[in-house]
Amino acid sequence: MELGISTFGEVTPDGVAGKAVHAHQRVQQLLEEVKLADEVGLDVFAFGEHHRPDFVISAPEIMMSAAAAITKNIKLSSSVIVLSSADPVRVFQNLATIDLISNGRAEMMAGRGSFIESFPLFGYNLNDYDALFSEKLDLLLQINKQEVITWKGKFRAPLTNQAIYPRPIQPAIPIWLAVGGTPASAVRAGRLNLPLAIAILGSAPGQFVPFVNLYRESAEKAGHEVSKLPLAISSQFYVAEDARQAADEFYPSYEALMNRVGKDRGWSPMNRAQFEYLRNDGPLVVGNVQLAIDKIMAQYELFHNTRFLAQLVTGFTPHVKVLKAIELFGTKVAPVIRKEIGVEKVV
Numbered sequence: 001m002e003l004g005i006s007t008f009g010e011v012t013p014d015g016v017a018g019k020a021v022h023a024h025q026r027v028q029q030l031l032e033e034v035k036l037a038d039e040v041g042l043d044v045f046a047f048g049e050h051h052r053p054d055f056v057i058s059a060p061e062i063m064m065s066a067a068a069a070i071t072k073n074i075k076l077s078s079s080v081i082v083l084s085s086a087d088p089v090r091v092f093q094n095l096a097t098i099d100l101i102s103n104g105r106a107e108m109m110a111g112r113g114s115f116i117e118s119f120p121l122f123g124y125n126l127n128d129y130d131a132l133f134s135e136k137l138d139l140l141l142q143i144n145k146q147e148v149i150t151w152k153g154k155f156r157a158p159l160t161n162q163a164i165y166p167r168p169i170q171p172a173i174p175i176w177l178a179v180g181g182t183p184a185s186a187v188r189a190g191r192l193n194l195p196l197a198i199a200i201l202g203s204a205p206g207q208f209v210p211f212v213n214l215y216r217e218s219a220e221k222a223g224h225e226v227s228k229l230p231l232a233i234s235s236q237f238y239v240a241e242d243a244r245q246a247a248d249e250f251y252p253s254y255e256a257l258m259n260r261v262g263k264d265r266g267w268s269p270m271n272r273a274q275f276e277y278l279r280n281d282g283p284l285v286v287g288n289v290q291l292a293i294d295k296i297m298a299q300y301e302l303f304h305n306t307r308f309l310a311q312l313v314t315g316f317t318p319h320v321k322v323l324k325a326i327e328l329f330g331t332k333v334a335p336v337i338r339k340e341i342g343v344e345k346v347v
Contacts, residue, residue, distance in 0.1 A: 001341050002307040003334045004044025005037055006079035006234055010315040013053035026056045029319050031066060036323055038071035040330025046079030051117040061094035068102035076102060080111030080178040084132040085118035088140035089164060099168035109197050110137060111178040144172045186211050190218025195230035200283040205299050212303050230306045233299050235283045237310030239328045243287040250286050251275055252316040289332045296337055
């Protein structure tokens, strides 16, 4: 099983037109994080796209490109690129360029987006939410397979015998579908034989077993080899030497994030009791090294996933402690997981 990190790059809003001090600091920290993740032997680092004042990453491909220049082995991905409001031609060109810079380490996770800010920002109608994603995914997959494209759709200009450059050093860019639990998304990923990434954030992991089964059943019905389907599970994560220390250090950032998002979505305010329930019986992987190992292995027993992504939530956590959590993940948690599953780290 591959082990990696995903981040949205939480930031304290600067509220200025220029001289964005917090944004500058946070981007530098993100580069420190991915460099360390590479050094401690983690497999993947993924940058998520948002267009909000509280997240600094609006252009995952640019962060991936910067990361490519300072790392050696780690795979670089998005988590996600909001494909519905992007141009698939430009997305592919960006990823292919990153692949050339990184010597073949570029990936992407494509998603419809859990936030909707990108739709008005780039001139799309939210009523076309599903149709936009389907059409753009179709175009992206075609570009990924062939150099010269003839294609026609509803939401962008057609392409007639048009060549798309550059091409990646890999035979094709690995394209994952990132989903939150909509059954139609599982069916689509299985039918298209695409890797699936599931974010398990607020529900018990066991509730996603039927969803994963649907994914694999859909792939089998479409004639694909189910045993070769990559599956990633993503959960919010923080590890420290002591379990109580981890909970105390992580909770302020988690509470702030959940209440900030929850205010927009009408959720009840997060409190410490709810947090402890999610940490003990829910999907949160927050604790000491052994707890992290146990939780990741419990998810593996449920899903037999090929990848686990630790979603960092870092708004109020001192950066030195975030770096320590990454170090512990790579040097203490990952080796045990790989040994128990029987996977050797390949460099």
